Amino acid sequence: MAGVNALQWLNVTRHxxxxxxxxxxxxxxxxxxxxxxxxxxxxxxxxxxxxxxAATLGRWLAALPEDERPTLVVSSPYVRALDTAKIALAQTSYAAPRDPGGLRPRVDERLRDREQGALQGLTTLGVERRFPEEAERLRHLGKFYYRPPGGESWADLALRLRSFYRDLGADAPGGRVLVVTHDAIVVMTRYLVEDLTEKEVMEIEKETVGNASITRWRQGGSGLRAVRYNDCAHLINAGVSAS
Structure with missing residues (x-):
């Protein structure tokens, strides 16, 4: 995908x-x-x-080789994501406030979670009982294109993420970026960076994206190449619950 391929490293984590x-x-x-x-x-x-x-994620960041450490951190504005970014960065030696010129998370609303609209806070059963016509519309359209009333489809996420990653590549060419966000954004980043199909990304979506998991791409000369996806080894190795 144009723009994002200008990066040296792209690291994406769920809150x-x-x-x-x-x-x-x-x-x-x-x-x-x-x-x-x-x-x-x-x-x-x-x-x-x-x-x-989040603290364990930060210790993983701190242990990265110097040429892999993030030069830019961008977070969803949602509390759970922004606090994850702040807690993680506090574990490193290259982050503010220890260093007045250190790394601070930048907020971008395009990284917010998928908006559920009228279905926000409902369980699957709740949707079936309260909005049976919407449950049927979801089954008919499929998850990728279904947009709940007042909410967003997965395709809508792709639209705002194309904009975000295009700007990111222009702002930080050759940069090493950490994005702190939500599970749907992690999945749809794979869709965009790896040029996946609807069928491929919806198959990937069936696997839960772990909290504070690591997904990485590295510059391969002609664009970003996948390094790891949904990796929770840093949590498991530290004896921290991987949820």
Whole structure:
């Protein structure tokens, strides 16, 4: 994809475990129609485990060879992502506030999570019961193109991410970038960087993107080449729960 291929390294991570993740896990397999999350999506915070995951991510960043360390960090504005970025950077020697000229996360709203619109906070059962016509429309259109009322489809994510990565390549040619974001954005970044099809990316989407997992691409001479996807080894090796 033009723009992003100007980078030397692209690292993408999902935020650490959030209280919203825990809320959905708590109602999984029950007859609950809502997850019961009190905050708006942008304000959902990290859990204690999520903060530990973010710190472990930071220690992984700190241990990278100097020529692989991020020169730019860009985060979703959502609390759970931005706090992940800040906690991780605090573990490194090249980040502010230890160094007044150190690395600070830049916020870009194009990295926010997929907007669910009228279906926000509902479980699968909740959607079936409260919006049966939408559940049927989803089955008919497929996940990639289905747009919930007031929300976004996965194709919509591709549109805003094309813009983001085009600007990123122009702003930081030859740079080493860390993007801190959400699971759907991680998946759709693969779609764009690796020039995947709808079928291929929806197959990848079936695997849960781990909290604070690492996905990486490296410059291969004519563009970015995949190095690893959804890797949680840094968490497991540190004895931190990989959720």
């Amino acid at each position: 650490g475990e959030s209280t919203g993740n825990l809320a959905y896990q708590a109602v999984e397999g029950t007859d609950a129609e809502e997850a019961g999350i009190p905050e708006r999506d942008a304000d959902v915070p990290l859990s204690d485990t999520g903060r530990a995951q």
